[in-house]
Structures are given as C-alpha cells and as structure tokens.
Amino acid sequence: MGDELDIxxxxxxxxxxxxxxxxxxxxxLCTPLFRFSPRPMVAWRCFLLRLFGAGIGRNVxxxxxxxxxxPWNLDVAxxxxxxxxVYIYNLGPVSIGSCATLSPHAYICAGTHDHRKADMPLLKPxxxxxxxAWVCAAAFxxxxxxxxxxxxxxxxxxxxxxxxxxxxxxxxPAKQIGVRDMDKEE
Numbered sequence: 509m510g511d512e513l514d515i516x517x518x519x520x521x522x523x524x525x526x527x528x529x530x531x532x533x534x535x536x537l538c539t540p541l542f543r544f545s546p547r548p549m550v551a552w553r554c555f556l557l558r559l560f561g562a563g564i565g566r567n568v569x570x571x572x573x574x575x576x577x578x579p580w581n582l583d584v585a586x587x588x589x590x591x592x593x594v595y596i597y598n599l600g601p602v603s604i605g606s607c608a609t610l611s612p613h614a615y616i617c618a619g620t621h622d623h624r625k626a627d628m629p630l631l632k633p634x635x636x637x638x639x640x641a642w643v644c645a646a647a648f649x650x651x652x653x654x655x656x657x658x659x660x661x662x663x664x665x666x667x668x669x670x671x672x673x674x675x676x677x678x679x680x681p682a683k684q685i686g687v688r689d690m691d692k693e694e
Contacts, residue, residue: 517627528578535560535579545572557582565606581618585639600632605639605657613646620651638673658688 524532542556553572554564561580570590576582581598584590585606592612596602599619604610618635621628633652637643641655644663655661656673666680676686 511626513628514626515628518621518629521627521629523630531560531580532578543572547572598635599630600634600651602635602637604637605641607639608637608641608643610637610643611645611647611663614643615646615648616643617648617650618652641671658690660688 538556538560542553545552550569553570554568557570557576557579558564562576563583565584565586565588567587568584568589571592571594573592574590574594574596576596576598578598581601582596583601583603585604585608587607588604589609590596590604591610591614594610594612594614594616596616597619598616602616602618610616616635618633620631620633622631631651635649635651635653637649637655638657638659640658642660643649643655644661644665646664647661648666649655649661650666650668653667653670655667655671656675658674659671660676661667661671661682662676662678662685664680665678665682667677667682669681671677671682672684674688675684676688677683678685
C-alpha cells in the first residue's frame with residue numbers, strides 16, 4: 509500500500525528529442541492548411557503529410573477532419589482511406605496497409621504509459637493495420653495491436669489484442685464473431 513505514483517518524475521523525464529519537438533511545433537502551425545483544405549483536395553493533404561515525413565502511397569484518400577498527431581510516424585499504402593474525424597495518435601509508428609479503410613471516428617492509439625512503474629514512463633508501441641482491413645466507425649485500436657490482413661474491427665469495438673487475418677471482431681473487449689468470406693464474382 510506504500511507505493512505511490514511519482515508524477516513529478518514522469519513530468520520531468522524528457523519524452524521527445526528536441527528535433528521531434530520542433531517538428532511538432534511546425535506541424536501544429538501547418539495543420540490549418542490540412543484541416544481547412546476543401547474536401548476534394550486529397551492530393552494536397554497527402555502532399556502536406558509527405559512534406560512532414562509520412563509515407564503515403566498512391567491513390568490514398570484522407571479526409572481533412574482526420575487528426576494525425578505525428579506525420580513522420582505514419583505509413584499508408586496504396587488505395588487506403590482515412591475517414592472523417594479519424595484520430596491517429598501515433599507517438600509510435602502506425603502503418604496502414606493497401607486498400608485498408610479507417611471509418612469515421614476510429615481512434616488509433618500508438619501511445620500509452622507503463623502503469624506498472626511509479627514514474628509511468630511513456631511508451632510508443634507500433635500499430636499495424638493490414639491490407640484490406642476495415643476499422644469500422646468509432647472503433648478503438650490499442651497500443652501495440654496488429655489488425656491482420658482483411659480483418660474487420662466492428663463499429664465501436666475496442667481491440668486491445670491482435671486481430672487475426674480475415675476475422676471479424678466486435679465488442680469491448682473485441683472478440684471474434686465471424687470470418688470475413690470474400691465472395692469472388694465471376
């Protein structure tokens with residue numbers, strides 16, 4: 509019972525390099541150019557993200573209301589889509605595979621704290637969303653989670669563990685409720 513959080517140690521510990529802090533300031537100053545761009549200006553938003561170090565593939569569609577915390581920690585493959593009001597809290601690297609979709613209000617959280625230590629150090633775990641995966645409306649993808657190829661994370665689901673390829677998960681915590689069967693038209 510004598511254990512206590514050491515909040516001052518947490519706040520005094522550097523969490524970012526100076527260069528990263530400067531990039532964050534520059535991105536904050538340029539964010540209105542992203543946020544207030546008209547809806548059809550997808551290429552402009554992709555250009556801005558690339559300018560700040562994001563890996564953005566061909567034919568990527570990103571809505572202007574999406575929030576990308578650190579563009580240099582983002583990699584988006586060809587034909588992926590990031591919908592309206594998606595929040596990508598990418599303290600750690602986030603990769604989004606080809607033809608993957610993040611639906612409106614999805615929250616991708618690649619940052620947390622180690623709650624087992626008194627000073628609660630910042631953690632920046634990697635998140636990977638596989639090709640053809642679909643993160644549905646208002647779903648939450650937690651730190652360190654891999655969403656497998658073709659998987660579906662249902663609306664408002666909370667994925668705190670890896671999601672198997674081609675599975676369908678829903679709920680809080682997300683549990684498998686089915687398998688994605690892709691009918692091929694002849």
